[in-house]
Amino acid sequence: MTSTAARTTHFHALHRPGPLVLPNAWDVASALVTARAGAKAVATTSAGVAWSLGAPDGDALDRDRAVDLVARIVRAVDVPVTADIESGFGVSAAEVAQTVRAIADAGASGVNIEDGLGGGLRDAAEQAERCAAAREAAPEIYLNARIDVYLRGVGEPESRLGDTLDRAARYLEAGASGIFVPGVVDLELAKTLADNIDAPLNVLVWPGAPAVDEFAKAGVARVSLGSGVAEAAYAVARRAAEEMLTLGTYSSVENGIPYGDLNALFQR
Structure with a gap:
């Protein structure tokens, strides 16, 4: 699967019925490790x-x-790549469109665009315009519209479901392919969202959240770890540094990927 078009078509299909499982990467090495572990796509x-x-x-x-960086990851792996581009690296909808076009040109099959802004949320109508601009810029790309109502605890608890569903409908009408609602790990709520959103639903998981198969039963189409893997990797780096500097020992780096195995991932 070498062409961008083939990867993108395949990436769309991975969401139905799903779930698409995405342990997120942050550089070429982590992307190669993730793909070698069996991930069907790299996020x-x-x-x-x-x-x-x-x-x-x-x-x-x-x-x-x-x-x-996205271009480097795309060249390194043989599976589709989807890029989290925060709120689009642009103030205006036109600038978001430039970003998405560049990401598509880099060979990515998908993008995440969030509606968080500062400590709150961007106006839903404005965010819909940004989604529409992204869709026009890259007609084939999988556009995962992230809704931060639950993640940021915006509004009264009883209003969050309605606000999320309203935003989801607006973003889908503007051209989104799927909806990402981080901050939701309650299975009943996840099922309600999945049942009422006419597109694949993505949730963010962390230690203690239900297992992937439980989310699948609730109708969730995509499960991702977000920054969790990177945070864990940097925790190892901190433990190793503190141990070596304070105790003069090195046990924190036990069970690492052997040098030869890791180096071989780059020998294409």
Whole structure:
């Protein structure tokens, strides 16, 4: 599966019936490890990508650097790649369109675009315009519209479901392919969302969340770890540094991928 068109068609199909399981990557090495482990697609985590390139998460990363990394990952793996592009690396809808076009040109099959803004949410109508611009810029790409109502705890608890469903309908009408609702791990709520959103539903998981097969039974089409893998990897780096600097020992780096195995991933 070498052509971008073939990868993108396949990526769309992976959501139905699903679930598409995505342990997110943040650089070429983590993407290769993820693909070799059997992932059917590679998804980037915007936070992990930003951290690896020396920027905080939250639209601080330069667009060109993000696009370049996506292109490197696409060239390295044989499965579809979907890129988390935060809120689009642009103030205006036109700038979001430029980002999505560049990501598509880099060979990616999908993008995530979030509606979070500062401590709250972007106006739903404005976000719909951004989705529409993204769709026009890349007609074939899988556009995963992220809704941050639950993740950010916006509004009263009793209003969040209605707000999420309203936003989902607006974004789908504007051209979104799927809906991503991070912050929801309750199976009953996930099922309600899946039953009432006319598109594949993506949820974000973390330790203690229900297993993938439980989400599948609830109708969830896509399950991702977000920045969790990157956070765990950096935790190992911190433990190893602290242990070596304070105790003079090295047990924190036990059970790493052997040098030869990791190096071989790059020998294509």
